[in-house]
Amino acid sequence: MIVVLTGGTGGAKFVQGLRQIVPPQQVAYIVNTGDDLRWWGLHVSPDVDSILYALAGRLSRERGWGVEADTFECLEIMRQLGQPSWFQLGDRDLATHLLRTQLLSEGSTLAKANADIARRFGIESQVLVMSNERVETRVQTPSAELSFQEYFVRERYAVEVRGVRFDGAEQAKPAPGVIESIMAAEKIILAPSNPVTSIGPILAVPGIRQALQQTPAAIAAISPIIGEAAVSGPAAALMKTQGWPVSIVGIAQAYRDFLDLLVCDIEDADRQHDVEQLGIAVSCTRTLMRSDADKQALARATLEATESAAVTAT
Secondary structure, three states: OOEEEOOHHHHHHHHHHHOOOOOHHEEEEEEEOOOOOEEEEEEEEEEHHHHHHHHHOOEOOOOOOOEOOOOOOHHHHHHHHHHHHHHHOOOHHHHHHHHHHHHOOOOOOOHHHHHHHHHOOOEEEEEEOOOOOOOOOEOOOOOEEEHHHHHHHHHHOOOOEEEEEEOOOOOOOOOOOOOHHHHOEEEEEEOOOOOOOOOOHHHHHHHHHHHHHHHOOOOEOOHHHHHHHHOOOOOHHHHHHOOOOOOHHHHHHHHOOOOOOOEHHHHHHHHHHHOOOOOOOEEEEEEOOOHHHHHHHHHHHHHHHHHHHHHHHH
């Protein structure tokens, strides 16, 4: 069994590659829900939806989020009706949120609702939310505290960040199957996702980080940083708020209490020794995922390196 912790567009791209080379029944995905939001009365789970669409072959290639070939006519009508429109939901995408909201209103948990949606999409892998309880990523700026989507989408992550917190995390519990999958896994991979706001909320749920420290599985993380810049998104600015250097060393520091292996880009080979001094093995490969071939190559290289790390540890 392979377990993948994931969120964000980088995570979805990696999932697209992994699904091409590993039988779906052998993989469980633990997905961030810290950036879930209520929009037009609907419960939207952006990271979960990206993973569902990636696994179902529906993810938009152009945008990296939402449904392929979607239209936005409802969004335009809502704008004309004076409703907020900065968060873009496509017409086909709406069906997922309508069904999720209906299931939740009928008493389903978030975990069960998303498992139901995954089944209806024909997905054979386990797609596990990190928690059934509300855990909300809050971004602190000089003028206000914002939800993650307000910061990332509405403000286009252009405002100064002074801190990040995960509201509700202390009271949350891991969703059913999360701890069990971590403890039963042979390999665990942290996708090339933002360590603060994509992986951070998952690790903030009590019990998950501890399970990663205790599991016998080999644990690898793929760096979303190349050189001193994020491949995409605000990871660099957010890492600075945590006191981590914006480099593969910072990624290693974020996960050093449980990480066995860091997969980084070949451009960062000169920093390999700095990571190894933290007691973490390093494997350098090409991590940019511009094509389907790139995605599959990174997934394959990560699995092979993780296998080698497991043998070395044994």
